[in-house]
Amino acid sequence: MHHFAYIDQNLHCESVDLAAVASLYGTPTYVYSAATIESNYRRLLAGFPGLDVQICYAMKANSNLAILRHLHNLGAGYDLVSGGEIRRVVAAGGDLQRSVFAGVGKSEDEIRLALENGVFAFHVESEPELVRINHVAGTLGRVAPVAIRINPDVDARTHAKITTGKSGNKFGISLAQASLVHEAVAKLKHVALKGVQMHIGSQLTATGPFVEAVQKVLPFVSELKRSHDIGYFSIGGGMGIVYQDALASGRAEWWERRDQAQRPITPESYGAALTPLLEPLGLKILLEHGRFMVGNAGILLTQVEYLKRASGKNFLVVDAGMNDLIRPAMYEGYHEIVPLHRDTSRRAMVADVVGPICESSDCFAHDYQLQEVGEGETLALMSAGAYGYSMASRYNSRLLPAEVLVKGSSFELISARETFEQLIANERIPAFL
Ligand SMILES: *Cc1c(COP(=O)(O)O)cnc(C)c1O
Numbered sequence: 001m002h003h004f005a006y007i008d009q010n011l012h013c014e015s016v017d018l019a020a021v022a023s024l025y026g027t028p029t030y031v032y033s034a035a036t037i038e039s040n041y042r043r044l045l046a047g048f049p050g051l052d053v054q055i056c057y058a059m060k061a062n063s064n065l066a067i068l069r070h071l072h073n074l075g076a077g078y079d080l081v082s083g084g085e086i087r088r089v090v091a092a093g094g095d096l097q098r099s100v101f102a103g104v105g106k107s108e109d110e111i112r113l114a115l116e117n118g119v120f121a122f123h124v125e126s127e128p129e130l131v132r133i134n135h136v137a138g139t140l141g142r143v144a145p146v147a148i149r150i151n152p153d154v155d156a157r158t159h160a161k162i163t164t165g166k167s168g169n170k171f172g173i174s175l176a177q178a179s180l181v182h183e184a185v186a187k188l189k190h191v192a193l194k195g196v197q198m199h200i201g202s203q204l205t206a207t208g209p210f211v212e213a214v215q216k217v218l219p220f221v222s223e224l225k226r227s228h229d230i231g232y233f234s235i236g237g238g239m240g241i242v243y244q245d246a247l248a249s250g251r252a253e254w255w256e257r258r259d260q261a262q263r264p265i266t267p268e269s270y271g272a273a274l275t276p277l278l279e280p281l282g283l284k285i286l287l288e289h290g291r292f293m294v295g296n297a298g299i300l301l302t303q304v305e306y307l308k309r310a311s312g313k314n315f316l317v318v319d320a321g322m323n324d325l326i327r328p329a330m331y332e333g334y335h336e337i338v339p340l341h342r343d344t345s346r347r348a349m350v351a352d353v354v355g356p357i358c359e360s361s362d363c364f365a366h367d368y369q370l371q372e373v374g375e376g377e378t379l380a381l382m383s384a385g386a387y388g389y390s391m392a393s394r395y396n397s398r399l400l401p402a403e404v405l406v407k408g409s410s411f412e413l414i415s416a417r418e419t420f421e422q423l424i425a426n427e428r429i430p431a432f433l
Helices: 018-025 034-046 065-074 083-092 108-116 127-139 175-187 208-228 252-257 267-281 291-297 327-331
Strands: 004-007 010-013 029-033 053-058 077-080 121-124 144-151 191-197 232-234 284-287 298-310 313-318 337-339 348-354 363-371 378-381 402-407 410-415
Touching (some): 010 029, 018 298, 018 402, 018 410, 065 083, 065 410, 077 083, 108 127, 127 191, 175 191, 175 208, 191 208, 191 284, 291 298, 327 363
Parallel strands (some): 029 402, 121 144, 144 191, 191 232, 313 348
Antiparallel strands (some): 004 010, 029 298, 298 313
């Protein structure tokens, strides 16, 4: 469910007409719904009734300060993957005591920053990292709270570039090695074991792989609780969202029309499948979803620059490119594309929707059917709230797009479009030229 819908044939976000946003701030511009983020957060929590759950929002999905503050106000901590993200949480007024620090490549500086800011725990991915955390904590006279990330070796059945819980990828420690690493923890003076962690991948559309992974790791967690008195189990993130039928999936009827078996994963089905497994543990449960929290809460507005007809094909050349939204080029990601103004009297057209960048991969959709549109009209790429702006670049010297947050009938810029001066601000021409 989300808050993007047509009212009188004009696409709205909550009560805001998106044409007003486009005319005020131009395009390409990301627009997010505060209500959708709040509803996603509350539904996820409600999926685990009776359990002590902390949501650690995986902020790499969308790390705008306003989004971070909004989720903080709802009670979220964060799943952090860099020093930059730690500093963003501080800048947003977020809570690092409810946040965990993940990632395979934590530098000494990042570990120090996390310790100084009192993160809830480090999610450790290797033995050398454990040794380094112990060392840095020692120099600060601290004891670092840690949990080892277990790689349960399950097939998440998602895109290869976003699967993380299979042996042979760089993440975590196998169950076979886990006992040895936990013995190592016991010997180190400046680390203390607080929990267990796992995360098997992203954009999972069924509960099966989550259940399989939890079942696989569960005996180990129980054993560790007996021997080490740990306090929590983080089952990671990865819940998928609807991309294919994104606009329609905003309404309850869309979900009701599908029978249980073919319904994509929901926070309700996810919670219902996992709660009975987790309840007997008597541990605090951490959930680290990123995409689910913000993915369907955002769209990318883009204007048609040209309708080009060539070799029997239509190309809609739009003003957003792969630098603004890289998912189609990088993960074969799909985004539904809809016009801001719906006109049922127009015919349908089939077109490749492409960006202006000098690469053939700069294509949002091939042979896409939509209502006939032309130069100057604005389109929305749906479900673009996660891994959209946060993965944007300046390739082709394009300026980073603007971001707008909607709440009810209010909307405000939460990130201004980049300026050319900012684009070149760090560059210098040496005197020897
Ligand atoms: C990226 C990541 C997540 C979030 O993944 P989503 O698919 O966005 O939910 C959670 N935990 C860890 C360790 C991650 O690296």
